[in-house]
Amino acid sequence: MNKKCKIGMINFLNGLIPDYHFENTLFTKTYGLPAELNKLLREGDLDISPVSSMEYILNSSNYSILPGLCISAFKEVQTVGVFSNLAPTEWDRKKIYLSGASLTSKYLLKVICKKYLKVDPIFIEQKIEIADKESFEQIIKKYDGVLLIGDRVFEFKNNFQWQFYDLARMWFEATELPFVFALWLVRNNFIENNCEIISKVHYLQLEAIIEGLSHLEEVYEKNSKNLTFKEFSNFLENIMNYQLSPFELLGLKKFSEDLIELRMISDFEGFHFFDSKLQP
Structure with a gap:
């Protein structure tokens, strides 16, 4: 070592x-x-x-x-999703604010919107430096929806009445995969x-x-x-x-295939695992 x-x-x-x-x-x-x-x-x-x-x-x-x-x-995650007063089918050309704390969730939301909902929101990306600092009051005045992840989801639920759309649930409803x-x-x-x-x-x-x-x-x-x-x-x-x-890898493989189909990435090399020699 x-x-x-x-x-x-x-x-x-x-x-x-x-x-x-x-x-x-x-x-x-x-x-x-x-x-x-x-x-x-x-x-x-x-x-x-x-x-x-x-x-x-x-x-x-x-x-x-x-x-x-x-x-x-699988089916829901509770801490990754979009808060909005509009139904997802109404998000076309609406402004959705994307948390700077996230990477995967931003791509997932874009895949769900483009491939499965057939809507084209206007996405505005938050800077990572203010990801856990920007006030919700400022956000809800400017945008039609906000993508949040992690503990800030609980904070938002406790203070505002916007509907929460769980991305894992939306993914499952479209693919039946985790x-x-x-x-x-x-x-x-x-x-x-x-x-x-x-x-x-x-x-x-x-x-x-x-x-x-x-x-x-x-x-x-x-x-x-x-x-x-x-x-x-x-x-x-x-x-x-x-x-x-x-089973989880099937979900991740499907996600990568959707990204390629939508030309959000050019290719994906597949899964490579470390050959671990587990030991106490």
């Missing part, structure tokens, strides 16, 4: 479970929004991180996937001479998720996020999925 590994951690409610007692002298942790972690991993400031699945689709030659790990949802929002990736140029530490981190991350889901009351006591325990546990146990199986 030649160096201490730099690991990214998602700073959202769904990041609490992977972070459960996830500590070791082999690595350091950096917390951030998905879009921030994308940039840090892409530029080499992180070695391993959960990042937007779109980051992998766009730059798959740079990364390998850690097997068995993802953040995905949607993968994030993958755990390792930079390919970190793999050489570091296979042992990567395998160890992989094992510890899988273990943290299993243990975190088994100790939800402890996790809740430290990080309730203003939810009741019933809401908190339902979200993490029944809505979130952290296991990357062939």
Whole structure:
């Protein structure tokens, strides 16, 4: 093991479970929004991180996937969607504000609108620097809808009466498939001479998720996020999925095919996995 590994951690409610007692002298942790972690991993400031699945689709030659790990949802996700007073079929030429915290969700919304709803909204992208700071009052005065992800969805629901359109639900209604929002990736140029530490981190991350889901009351006591325990546990146990199986990969493959069909990307090299030697 030649160096201490730099690991990214998602700073959202769904990041609490992977972070459960996830500590070791082999690595350091950096917390951030998905879009921030994308940039840090892409530029080499992180070695391993959960990042937007779109980051992998766009730059798959740079990364390998850690097997068995993802953040995905089947039928609904509750924390990724569009708030609007208009029905989705009325979004044509309407202004939709896109959260700067997201990458995958922006592409997913565009695919849903273009391919499945046959509407063409005007998308305005928020700068990442203000992704978790801009006031909702300013946003709702200017736009017909707003795409939000993560904990800010709960904040918006608690303060405004706009209808929430869940992107995982919209994707499922169109495809009957789950949607993968994030993958755990390792930079390919970190793999050489570091296979042992990567395998160890992989094992510890899988273990943290299993243990975190088994100790939800402890996790809740430290990080309730203003939810009741019933809401908190339902979200993490029944809505979130952290296991990357062939079924989740089918959903991700379908998403990549839609992106190519709509000419939003030119091609996709497919899935490449790190050959992990799991060890305690």
